[in-house]
Amino acid sequence: MYSSIVFWISLLLSLYSLTLDHHYGTPKMKSKNRLELENFEARFYSQLEETDPNSPLEVRGDRPGQANEQSRCDVITGVPNDVRTALRLSSFYSKYTHAYNIPVLGSFRVSDRALQRACYVVRFLLADRPDLRQAMYAKYGRVAIMATNEVTQNIPEHSFLPPFWNTRARGLGGTLQIPVSTGAEENVLCLRSDGYREDIFLHEFAHGIHKIALTTAVAGFNSRLTNAITVPEDAGFGRTRTQTTQ
Template sequence: MRFPLLIVLLTITARLSAQHLGAPPDSLGLDTFYKKYTDAGGIPIVSSEKAPDTALIVARDIVNYMLVKRPDVRATLIQHKARVLVMAQSEMETDLPERRSWKKPTRDDPRLTPGERDNYDKPGGIASMTDREYWNRRARGMGGTVTSCAEENLLGYPGTRYYGENILVHEFSHNIMNALRVCDTTLYREIHVAYDTAKARGLYKGQYAINTVAEYWAEGTQWWFWSNIEFYDGDTRVQTPDELKAYDPVLYHLLERVYLGHHNPADVYYAKNLRPVRRDRRP
């Protein structure tokens, strides 16, 4: 099947099912917190009763477009029971049943940025926070097999945290990279080599992309979809797909092997070049 035809079919399916959000099926075995459900080609999108239907529909359509080129990635995610949780604007990360028991990272956690590690024991640092305080301040979305995202970011509410970049695109790309580890080990290894090379070349200085290989892939995914904040390396700007291609062609061509086009139609931030209210690190 040609990719354009597949996109048309997904679009038609989305339109037909847009009015058919319902309760999560019992077969998912979810907590009763979840009251709303739609399906992204085998990947459940769920929320409490507080999230608007539109947020679930947008999340579903973003996920479908990100996977349109790689049915093997989709199949792997389905096999591993991947799903997406949509927080209402009034909800926090630890309101989600899957996150309620999460513990804050220890000071030797490799995911911490240098600044977080340096300030860990200082007033206001991670050591001074409860587990719930840390995670609720930390993010409006998290990656992994169970990916979370937030209403206000999906629908583009001006003035909200992370306005200007699509956090679901970032977080779900972590899930995609994890799937590549299973279904395309060659590409997965190439991503690691590309990251090591970029780090050795001094690329992305001061940018979250260089923190770990997972963030290298996730930030790159956002730039691929023209849905990230701008980054300057000296006078060199990176925000558009073409700018990413010129700055880090190796990463660009790796992304090209996973994603179809640059314009995800459900992404409200595409090509807007907006400046966010806050520039916190993302998960």
């Protein structure tokens, strides 16, 4: 199971490079635009890992309580007071569901169906890994979905990012510093207005699993992941742009 996690995250990183080719051109792209794309993931994580003054990690240890075996993806409620307090959530968030006690959140603008679909992705990806569920829970991991008429900076935890991200990203993976993984309503529901035509939220939540849960729950995971990328590369397989910037 451990090796399969490494495989799937390596695969997601590789698929992301194909996404860049599909939306922004071929591998023959030149100069400035190509360099911009190659540095995209590195820029994202360097900005997202800046200290957020509202991050609970700055003043507290692990979140009290436990992840559990239950999910309520079919039920959308208001945000429970204990969850809002524990995670110091903005009043922006008014809708809530959960998978294994990992919150899935949205504003009043987000449809219930979008939150239910995102919750299903969380439930599916963590179904056989109680250790990763607990790590995600303990480190304040959560999911937030943007409505079709919301942008990255509307997410309170991402409001400090430059406006560039409002037009570039419709989902970002969580980190230990800012443990919210985001997606967009049109993407999780496969609406005609979605420009990506693939599950971007799944990709970003996989980043969140890596950056929040795997790095804290599985000793030596990053070294194993690096080897899974560099060993084939040394054997003659090509690099991808995403792999280059990790």
